[in-house]
Amino acid sequence: MNTSSERSQDRARLAVSDPDILLALQGEEARQRAGLELIPSENYAFPEVLTLLGSAFTNKYSEGYPGRRYYGGQEFTDEIENLARSRAKSLFRAEHANVQPLSGSPMNQAVYLGLLEPGDTILAMDLSHGGHLTHGAPVSHMGRIFRFVRYKTDPANGAIDFEALRKVARETKPKMVVCGYSSYPRDYDYADFKRVADEVGALTMADVSHIGGLIAADVMRNPLDAGFDVMTTTTHKSLRGPRGGLIVCKEKFAKQIDASVFPGLQGGPHMNQVAAAATTFRLAALPAFRAYAAQVLANAKALAGALTARQVKLVTGGTDNHLLVLDAVQTFGIDGAKAQAALDRVGLTTNKQVIPDDPLPPMRPSGVRLGTPAATARGMGVIEMDEIAAIIAETLGADGDAGAEAALAARTLALTARFPVPGL
Incomplete structure (x- = not known):
């Protein structure tokens, strides 16, 4: 762990090698101190997370999974990834966890591409009503690969209109029902989504990127408790961890999800990020x-x-x-x-x-x-x-x-x- 003296030396080196970047860094630090971040997807990472993101794990390439890597020297990377997976499963009461997604968008893409076929229908939240780009916005690549159909909120009270949602599901027969949001200020009753999905034989996925930390702390509902097949969350935002993604799912989908993340979508994971996520999951359990x-x-x-x-x-x-x-x-x-x-x-x-x-x-x-x-x-x-x-x-x-x-x-x-x- 870097001491205050070592951090000062690092700054001194940066002042010589790239003073423009150092000035930008100092400016950003001053902005964060003097101003107040009110964007709901932004947070201040745990200090331990900042330490691990700048650690020696940054130097290590670790394509594959623990015990099945393509490079040598994986004793400690296997250890931190196994810790991250076991802690994530315990934190969210999940059967399986993949901690390698580099961010939220590839995390969701890996689920779609791992469990569905191109052209399959996905029922997801309308973007203007609170959904995310990866929930099938026409400008996203996923919107071009899969057929997305929409549900909306009730204009009278902002609640999900489940009768309208059920009607769309019966008419379009989606292979997956996605719930989750980027700008919806209410909670979900995930059991309602599960009932609709079961009626039409669809898989269930909850993208809880914004509220992952609140679910981890048991102050908001957990979709897995309602029997959801897959749940995704970013590890920053309300979790205060590194920028990255997490996929938890039922054990029966573990192989498909893992293969979709690697080698399907990504190469080597960022092991400094995995280490920081492991520590985040430990802190989030306290x-x-x-x-x-x-x-x-x-x-x-x-x-x-x-x-x-x-x-x-x-x-x-x-x-x-x-x-x-x-x-x-x-x-x-x-x-x-x-x-x-x-x-x-x-x-x-x-x-x-x-x-x-x-x-x-x-x-x-x-x-x-x-x-x-x-x-x-x-x-x-x-x-x-x-x-x-x-x-x-x-x-x-x-x-x-x-x-x-x-x-x-x-x-x-x-x-x-x-x-x-x-x-x-």
């Missing part, structure tokens, strides 16, 4: 992480309540998880891109977001997406959520007034100064 995950949910509800009290319209009216989506057009008369830019100027990092059946284009959508994992990792609680809601509402209502934004940026800085960024 009581402190369960308390963190519970606070993430409490903070999200507090933020939603504080925004609603300030007459901000939220998609579905609130949240059951770590994220919420505000309608900037209806509340403030500006689109999500302008809202994102204004919040950037006061030190709040968010992302523009489409809302259900959004009439505006994706680069200028109606909404803004917010989340609480990163703020919670800094130690913020429900009291701070009220101040954050006030800064958001006042910024978006300021109509670009430079003086007002300068005062609001000072409030953000005063808030973040009290809560250091873990690992920096």
